[in-house]
Amino acid sequence: MDIQLIINDITKPKQGNRPNFDEAHVIYAMDIIYKEQPIGRPTLIRKLGLGEATVKTLLKRLKESNIIKVDKVGGAELTELGKELLSEWNSKISIEKTELKSISWNSMMIIAKNEADLLNKIKVTQLRDMIIKAGANAALIAIIKSNEIELPPKTSEFSIPGLIEEIKKHCEKCENNDLIVFITPDDIHLAYKVGLILFENRVNS
Template identity: 50%
Template sequence: MMLTKATEPKQGNKPKFDEGHVLMSLMYISELQPVGRITLMKKIELSEASMKTLLRRLKELSLISTDPVGGNILTNEGQKIVSCVKEHSLIRSVNLKSLGWNSVMLILRKGAEILEKIPVLTLRDEIIRLGAEKVLICIYNKDGKIEIPPKTEEMPLKNLIEEIKANCTKCDKGDLILFATPNDTHLAYLVLAYLLRGLKIC
């Protein structure tokens, strides 16, 4: 996967950025192109040295091209990744009042199938390892209902499920829905990169 290649150590040095930063960079370049390094550095909150390295790696992978005057733009290959990510996911901020969470919400299209490969508790632990404080994992099941695995007998979750449904106007059957705190864009993209790698897409 290209996102992983961009973060591989070179000459024994591991870069000070991760797949989340790589994905964020591509998304911001897509949105703002042509865009300069300083603007990206502020948006993504990386040091200038790390941003330089990241952009150099994206160029080496033929995902971006750089005009000395205009700035960075996506190549066709870079655009393919961005289009794939947009097709398969949606990220936004959500205040889950039932839980008192100011969270980031990530919808992964047809992503519920990842729970056939990774048990839900293992997935939750992995997302916490990536930097989340709290995680709620749901699926939009084949009957068009919100489900919070693992199922337990008569969980008192009516208000929470109604709230998730209200925030899920763009969900479809088979989608994986995640809420995580803190409400952090980088965390959301890091989790998304992990899930896309697990499903072998983009």
């Protein structure tokens, strides 16, 4: 099953009311549940930064879509379907908090695995605009080609001493042909929104 179709269904308006969570909250919630299962609603409310009624609706819709099962005592756990869908996401997108000291950024790093060729489909300036529109204050886009870090377009914009080496240090888990995006502020929900942009536009399924 396609994770995009399912999360779109979970977030669609019902009875004319759009939920107070978005697609990024759905993926983030699934990730939290998987890492901490079984997890209770209070913990999920705190981690997601959403209200109790909103999280209750989110859990209800996840359960209706067979993404989670809920034990009244233990809390929520991913079903086998939920694990499969999250695995699909994690096979393409990786997110972690990162500090780029050379440009004084406390940022989130989003890696789209094997997606450097996405920049042949979308210009780097267009991708940056999409990320800013999603809520980022700034974005730095890098790719790995021939096992070297590149910052397209190849201009002097980011010719800052030590930046490439710093990115390389943070990208120890990166592989050739990966696309890496650094964003500020270091907001985890925003990082999932950017991850969704990359996931939805991927060229290598």
